[in-house]
Amino acid sequence: xxxxxxxxxxxxxxxxxxxxxxxxxxxxxxxxxxxxxxxxxxxxxxxxxxxxxxxxxxxxxxxxxxxxxxxxxxxxxxxxxxxxxxxxxxxxxxxxxxxxxxxxxxxxxxxxxxxxxxxxxxxxxxxxxxxxxxxxxxxxxxxxxxxxxxxxxxxxxxxxxxxxxxxxxxxxxxxxxxxxxxxxxxxxxxxxxxxxxxxxxxxxxxxxxxxxxxxxxxxxxxxxxxxxxxxxxxxxxxxxxxxxxxxxxxxxxxxxxxxxxxxxxxxxxxxxxxxxxxxxxxxxxxxxxxxxxxxxxxxxxxxxxxxxxxxxxxxxxxxxxxxxxxxxxxxx
Numbered sequence: 001x002x003x004x005x006x007x008x009x010x011x012x013x014x015x016x017x018x019x020x021x022x023x024x025x026x027x028x029x030x031x032x033x034x035x036x037x038x039x040x041x042x043x044x045x046x047x048x049x050x051x052x053x054x055x056x057x058x059x060x061x062x063x064x065x066x067x068x069x070x071x072x073x074x075x076x077x078x079x080x081x082x083x084x085x086x087x088x089x090x091x092x093x094x095x096x097x098x099x100x101x102x103x104x105x106x107x108x109x110x111x112x113x114x115x116x117x118x119x120x121x122x123x124x125x126x127x128x129x130x131x132x133x134x135x136x137x138x139x140x141x142x143x144x145x146x147x148x149x150x151x152x153x154x155x156x157x158x159x160x161x162x163x164x165x166x167x168x169x170x171x172x173x174x175x176x177x178x179x180x181x182x183x184x185x186x187x188x189x190x191x192x193x194x195x196x197x198x199x200x201x202x203x204x205x206x207x208x209x210x211x212x213x214x215x216x217x218x219x220x221x222x223x224x225x226x227x228x229x230x231x232x233x234x235x236x237x238x239x240x241x242x243x244x245x246x247x248x249x250x251x252x253x254x255x256x257x258x259x260x261x262x263x264x265x266x267x268x269x270x271x272x273x274x275x276x277x278x279x280x281x282x283x284x285x286x287x288x289x290x291x292x293x294x295x296x297x298x299x300x301x302x303x304x305x306x307x308x309x310x311x312x313x314x315x316x317x318x319x320x321x322x323x324x325x326x327x328x329x330x331x332x
Contacts, residue, residue: 050138058131065123073112115175118200164201166218171200174217180225185297187224188215230270231299235306236279237288240320249275249288251317252310256290259309260302268298273306285322 137143175198180186184195186205193207205213235256239248256273260266271293279289294302314321 051135054131054134054138058127062124062127065127066120069116069119069123073116118172163216163218167201167216170217170220171198174198174220175200179223180227184225184227186226188213188220189222191215226299227296229296231294231296233292233294233299233302233306235290235303235310237290237307237310237314238285238322239288239314240285240322243286243319245278245286245288247317248314248319249277251313251319252288252290255309255313256292256306259305260292265302265305268294268302270295282322 133143136146174180180195180198182195182198185193186195188205191205191207191213193205193211193213196204196206196212200217202214202216205215207213237248237252239245253273253275260269260273269292273290273292276289276291278286280287290306292302292306
């Protein structure tokens, strides 16, 4: 039987772009005539364009968000409150006073700068993080294991840095609620003094002895602010049991009113001197109490002036001091 040769099969035709809908594949096919090269070119060009589009959109969106945040925090130079701060409560004195404009602007500037910086950081993290995930997905990376691992690592880091997170969150709420600002006299428990700087993690307070305290925001459980709205100068005046209470009351009131009637003491007042009368009766004597409302932080100065004026007036009026006190000579 003669050997019959099997006819050779024709080569497979080049499918060209096949099912690819990429216009770049067709362009490359027309130029090169090679299907595999055209399909590869289509995938590479399409992937690169998608990558560039994601990056451009992320950068543009970040720039738009940052510009919007900047617009919200504007207005400092014109002397008006930034748009970002208008819905927030500002704890300042309801009555204007000399020199309060620059302090208020500085306080607004710090709040606006801190809140604006925080918002810009958050928007940058969210936008770039989303873009990074989309880019990985475009390369065909399976994101499920990465997201799961990131979640576990995030929980571990959050647990280890919980004090840092607590400080950060407390700083945000402190800034938004305007609990205190630079220049305020505050009592933070362990530290009492004037606030010199405020951050999202720590604030610094300088006490009367000059010590600078660094206080973590997360450790502050209560805040006593002596510089919001107004202060009260509370003056307790002791007298002896044998004193004429009516005469002592009238003398103390007149001396206190005279002490704060003239400049510069009068500029610290927000109200009139009020005599409350007898506050306490002890074995040593009787205590009279009077008060006056002052501008924030000025109660100590006013209290000292009233104490000095009342002491001199009592000596001149020969009002006896408490039994355990030592009489002093009047100023000449």
